[in-house]
Amino acid sequence: MGSFIIEGINNLEGIVEIGGSKNAALPIIASTVIVGREYIIENIPDIEDVRMMFEILSSMGCKTQYDNGIALIDTRELNTHSVPENLVKKIRSSIILMGAVLSRTGNVEVAFPGGCEIGLRPIDLHLKGLRKLGAEIHEKNGILFGSVNNPKGCEIQLDYPSVGATENIMLFAVSAPGNTTIYNAAKEPEIVDLQNFLNKSGFSVRGAGTGTIVIEGKKNEEKDILEYKIISDRIEAGTYLSAASSLKSKIYIKNIEKEHFKSITSLYEDAGLEIRETHETIVVTNRGRLRSLEKVSTQPYPGFPTDMQAQFMASMATANGNTIIEETVFDSRYKHVPELKKMGADITTVGRVAVINGVPRLYGAEVDSKDLRGGAALVIAAIGAEGTTKVNDIYHINRGYEKFMDKLRSLGVIITEI
Numbered sequence: 001m002g003s004f005i006i007e008g009i010n011n012l013e014g015i016v017e018i019g020g021s022k023n024a025a026l027p028i029i030a031s032t033v034i035v036g037r038e039y040i041i042e043n044i045p046d047i048e049d050v051r052m053m054f055e056i057l058s059s060m061g062c063k064t065q066y067d068n069g070i071a072l073i074d075t076r077e078l079n080t081h082s083v084p085e086n087l088v089k090k091i092r093s094s095i096i097l098m099g100a101v102l103s104r105t106g107n108v109e110v111a112f113p114g115g116c117e118i119g120l121r122p123i124d125l126h127l128k129g130l131r132k133l134g135a136e137i138h139e140k141n142g143i144l145f146g147s148v149n150n151p152k153g154c155e156i157q158l159d160y161p162s163v164g165a166t167e168n169i170m171l172f173a174v175s176a177p178g179n180t181t182i183y184n185a186a187k188e189p190e191i192v193d194l195q196n197f198l199n200k201s202g203f204s205v206r207g208a209g210t211g212t213i214v215i216e217g218k219k220n221e222e223k224d225i226l227e228y229k230i231i232s233d234r235i236e237a238g239t240y241l242s243a244a245s246s247l248k249s250k251i252y253i254k255n256i257e258k259e260h261f262k263s264i265t266s267l268y269e270d271a272g273l274e275i276r277e278t279h280e281t282i283v284v285t286n287r288g289r290l291r292s293l294e295k296v297s298t299q300p301y302p303g304f305p306t307d308m309q310a311q312f313m314a315s316m317a318t319a320n321g322n323t324i325i326e327e328t329v330f331d332s333r334y335k336h337v338p339e340l341k342k343m344g345a346d347i348t349t350v351g352r353v354a355v356i357n358g359v360p361r362l363y364g365a366e367v368d369s370k371d372l373r374g375g376a377a378l379v380i381a382a383i384g385a386e387g388t389t390k391v392n393d394i395y396h397i398n399r400g401y402e403k404f405m406d407k408l409r410s411l412g413v414i415i416t417e418i
C-alpha cells in the first residue's frame, strides 16, 4: 500500500503551490451529470479521489479526460442511473451523485458511500431532504433505490449544517420546479463554489456562504461547452502551514484564497507563526518553538475545520505547554493519536477531547496512516522529528494531496516513497 520514509530536518524553506480544492472539485464533477453537455474544468487536483470520481462517471457512459489540472467531461451519453457499488464505496462524495442523477433521470441506485473512517457518517439528512423534494427512496441489501415522479421545491431545515446534505439537496433542487429554501445550510467555501458552478451552468441558486440557500428549480437546456475554474484547496494550504510549525522555517504558500482559511492562519498566528499576506501568497516564518493554545474546537465553517485537526495536533505536539482540542464535528477522528504517541507525543484523549502536553522533540518511528488528514499529520510530525520515520498506508494521503512528496521536497523535506 506504499510508505513514505522521512528524515527529520532542521528547517523548511521554499515555495509551494496549492492545487484545486478536493472538496469543491468532487461535488462539481458529480454535478456535471445533471445536464448532458461538455465541460472544461480547470484547477482540478491530481488526486486519487478525483480519479475515482472520473472512473464512476466513465462507468456510467460519460467521457472524461484529464491533463495537468484540466478536465474535459462529456456527460451527454450518460446511460444508466445505477452508480457502481464497488466505486461508490471508495469515496465519500459519490453520495452526491444521488441528487445529481435523480435530477437528470428521475431514478437512482447507489450504495452507501465510503470516504475517511472518522465516525459514523450517516446520510439521514441527505435522505430527509431528497424525500421532502419528492423522491421516494428505499434501501435493500445496502443499496439505496430512489425515484421521483413529481419533484417540487420546498423548505428544508437541516438539523445540522452538513456539507454533503447541503450539496445533495442543491443538486436535486435545481431541477425540482418551484423554490427550495435550505435553512441551516453549510456555509463552506466549497458550497459557494458549487453554487457558482451551477449558476454558470444556467441554474439559479443564491445565498451559499450564508445559512440560507434559495434554489429556483427549472428546466436547463443549455448546450454550450461550459468552462469553470475550481477554487484552491484551503486544507492543503493549511497542511503546508502546519509543516512549518515545528521547525525554523520560511515558506511561501502560493495560489491561495486567503479569506477561506482565516480560521487556520489566525490560530497559527496565536501559536507564534509569523504570517504575512500578499495577494495570493502567504509567507510563513517560524523562528522557534510554538506556544500552546488553551483550547481549540473544530467547528463548521467559518470555524476551525475538522479537516485541519490532525495536522494542528501534530504542530501542538511539540509546542511549549498544554493544548486542549475538542473535535465537535466527527465522533471518532483521533486515529492518528496512538501513532503520534509512537513518535513520543504526550497526548491523552477522553471522548472527543484531546489534551496535548507539548514535548520539545518527537522522534522517528514506524507509524500507520489511518485516514487522509491523520496520515498527513504523521508526515508533518516526522518532518520535525529526530531521526527517520516510516509512514505506512500512504494511499490514504494520496486520496486528497496532490504530489505531496514532490511539494514537500520543494520545501527541503527529505522524503522518499517505497
Ligand SMILES: CC(=O)N[C@H]1[C@@H](OP(=O)(O)OP(=O)(O)OC[C@H]2O[C@@H](n3ccc(=O)[nH]c3=O)[C@H](O)[C@@H]2O)O[C@H](CO)[C@@H](O)[C@@H]1O
Pocket (backbone or CB within 6 Å): 023, 026, 092, 093, 119, 120, 121, 122, 123, 124, 125, 126, 127, 160, 161, 162, 163, 164, 165, 186, 300, 306, 307, 329, 330, 331
Ligand atoms: C468530500 C467532502 O466534502 N468531505 C467533507 C465533508 O464531509 P461530509 O459532507 O461527509 O460532512 P458533513 O458536514 O455531512 O458531516 C458533519 C457531521 O454531520 C453528521 N451528519 C452528516 C450528514 C447526515 O446526513 N447526518 C449526519 O449526522 C456527520 O456524521 C458528521 O458528524 O464535510 C466535512 C465537514 O466539514 C469534512 O470533514 C469533509 O472533508
Ligand SMILES: C=C(OP(=O)(O)O)C(=O)O
Pocket (backbone or CB within 6 Å): 022, 023, 091, 092, 093, 114, 115, 116, 117, 118, 307, 372, 373, 400
Ligand atoms: C474527511 C475528508 O474527506 P472525505 O469526506 O472525502 O472522507 C477530508 O477531506 O478530510
